[in-house]
Amino acid sequence: MGLLLDAAEAILEAEGPNALSVRRIAADAGVAPMGVYNHFDSKAGIIDALFARSFDRLARSMASLSEIPDPLEALLVGAERYRALALSHPAAYELMFQRSVKGFEPSPAAKEVALGSLAQLLAAVERAIGSGALAPNDPMMVTQMIWASCHGWVTLELNGLADFVDRDEGARQFRQALLAGLAHQTFGSPTES
Secondary structure, three states: OOHHHHHHHHHHHHOOOOHHHHHHHHHHHHHHHHHOOOOOOOOOHHHHHHHHHHHHHHHHHHHHHHOOOOOHHHHHHHHHHHHHHHOOOOOHHHHHHHHOOOOOOOOHHHHHHHHHHHHHHHHHHHHHHHHOOOOOHHHHHHHOOOOOOOHHHHHHOOOOOOOOHHHHHHHHHHHHHHHHHHHOOOOOOOOOO
């Protein structure tokens, strides 16, 4: 199964989602097309597995944040890992967040994997709030603010709209500014009007 997903991911990254077909994946993996069907029900099953694999990769990259002693440094590292993952796997990133395959809807199991990667960031945010490094706010709200902000930055970068001479430095300054704001700003409950 790993060889099939490796082949599918290589095709996805090199040629985009329209190049994915059972025959092509089988050929690139060196198996008969029936071998694909033995592991996946259809092309949609392969795409679902790629979606889950991509979020699992994100979760694994965030798993060691708890080992970084400084909670703000952990969040800075997490944001950089998120960006690095998106830049190194841009087609998978589009599959994850922009549903680049028309009609694709992740299975409940794949969605659970996706939410698991959010849990890693949530734990880092809770630790930062608990230590006083971030202002006391609803941890899930702060988590979603960080994720949405990082996603926006990366999406601009992937689409060639981050107009910086040094994109790495621009991304570093963005992360620092985001967390500096969250360190001092408290928000009302999202349900308050």
